[in-house]
Amino acid sequence: MSVRVQTEDFDAGFELNQLRHARKDTGAIVSFIGQVRDLNDGDAVSQLTLEHYPGMTEKTLASIIQQAKSRWDFFEALIIHRVGSLKPTDQIVLVAVSGAHRGEAFKACEFIMDFLKTEAPFWKKEVTQSGERWLEAKHADDAARERWMK
Amino acid sequence: MSVRVQTEDFDAGFELNQLRHARKDTGAIVSFIGQVRDLNDGDAVSQLTLEHYPGMTEKTLASIIQQAKSRWDFFEALIIHRVGSLKPTDQIVLVAVSGAHRGEAFKACEFIMDFLKTEAPFWKKEVTQSGERWLEAKHADDAARERWMK
Amino acid sequence: MKIKIFYFARLKETLKFSTEDLELPDDAFAQTLTILKLKAYLAKRSDVWQQMLLGKLKVRGAINHELVDDNAPIADGDEVAFFPPVTGG
């Protein structure tokens, strides 16, 4: 169970290896990497700035992992989220979940991402040719979160 | 779209980086790593041997990716599956899917794993203290596959 | 009563405030303070504040690092935050 908010990049391969070797009864590791796209809503993106609310961010992410834990049986969960100034193809976020079997690890990983997207206090500002713009929250993300409430 | 069946280990971090940089509009990479557990059905496992049907294996895996492609919108899918002699905590399989958005990549990755488990011609033999045993197919895997048929 | 307020993202940028300590007389208003009442109080500062806090764009509130709704009560010493819907990940 580990949550990191940082400006530095991360090495997904290293993190997955750490998770793999944390327990010898680990059979499945599911991971998600989010990265900056060069295009958003049709505009070329040259930079993405990520702001967050220190303190609340870490608390929210830890609480999301706890909620996942109460629903599914998995061993470890790791969230690394970057903040600060990023460029296209830079990594933004890594969520990785290890467990004995794949079904629970897949569900927990997707649940964590859906809740991170809708509850963790991060905000993105893009720089495009037409200037800077704050991103709007997406209905698709709210809908993705709602699926888990049924 | 790439399928590899090999005795050698793989570097998941390297493969994920390749996928990340294949297209600049990639926003999401979902991956699954399966590894040998030290315990199975309560017995300590000292070795796992993976046999396969050369030719049919590659064809089946490519066809599973095509089926996923016809259902969801993603960019690239990679399957690496090892064969031969493995030990606990050795990696067995990597499935990685890249796309613009996470929802489709999550579904495609889990679909590919569920079908790989039930259709790709691989067979596992374990060595435990009480001798060698071929693993039996699991009802849970059939059930996981059935979910996609609804 | 004394509270600390943080502003983030679009709000911080437009209001040119990232944080402030707010002291209010300990009267009936303070004793029944909620997120919505605080928004209305701050909105009186200028048109820009009005537009940012009570305009078309949704503003979320948090108290002591927990997301809350507009009716959540605010107590002495609380850390309050205002920000747009989140867009991380």
Next chain:
Amino acid sequence: MKIKIFYFARLKETLKFSTEDLELPDDAFAQTLTILKLKAYLAKRSDVWQQMLLGKLKVRGAINHELVDDNAPIADGDEVAFFPPVTGG
């Protein structure tokens, strides 16, 4: 007719056959050959074959690298394979 047969996993190990070329007279039997008929034909070789191919444990068949069911027809030149339910991943 001539077909090639592969055996895998438990079958290969117990039958001590990994592959064989089978030639059958081109009669009515060969012309209506199916996976099930081929299993029954091979099962006559011995008790072990009987037990492996028609016993309690399920045996899957493939023709030319495609999983098929017991009624699938086998043609001259086909590559047939018999194996237990798969357990990869």
